Amino acid sequence: GAGVSQSPRYKVAKRGQDVALRCDPISGHVSLFWYQQALGQGPEFLTYFQNEAQLDKSGLPSDRFFAERPEGSVSTLKIQRTQQEDSAVYLCASFNLGLSYNEQFFGPGTRLTVL
């Protein structure tokens, strides 16, 4: 597709459930980022992949958060035993070094609500 896509767009989970959020980056983009945006705040970095390698996961808030990109394209962010504080919009972004000023292109996000 032409842009970054994410699914589902909305997810409601009961506290304690596991969730999986998917990101399809722009075709051919090597780099992929996940960000978390709480209501009324700016996005905050979670983790970064270059191809299938997870090069930075310093922003993951706890060991309940896990991300993977096994084939270097689609990525999944998994949250285990969800808590109410996990409620946020999860944004995925991709880019290719050397193209378009190296800017990141963002997907529409997944809005997660934990009840």
Place this chain on the structure above:
Amino acid sequence: ELKVEQNPLFLSMQEGKNYTIYCNYSTTSDRLYWYRQDPGKSLESLFVLLSNGAVKQEGRLMASLDTKARLSTLHITAAVHDLSATYFCAVDKAAGNKLTFGGGTRVLVKP
């Protein structure tokens, strides 16, 4: 730790008037981005500023970067209702690095 601060957090504008949003950041960086976000939507790239003194303009929006002062401004000329949105600035230390965002400036343009 890189920190990015925007002000004001909220800006109520009158149509036809001019306004400025400020973005300060804490450590050296030559790369600054401005994004627009409409309610319930993702981030739309507005400007990429890559060097000291960079100035870019698109329609009623103009962005500039002063790397020595660690300051970027987003200037809105003759505000119109369509510009109502939340505006974020973001900084990265180098190409390919994670973005650090400001808290956003919520803009509401009233007739």
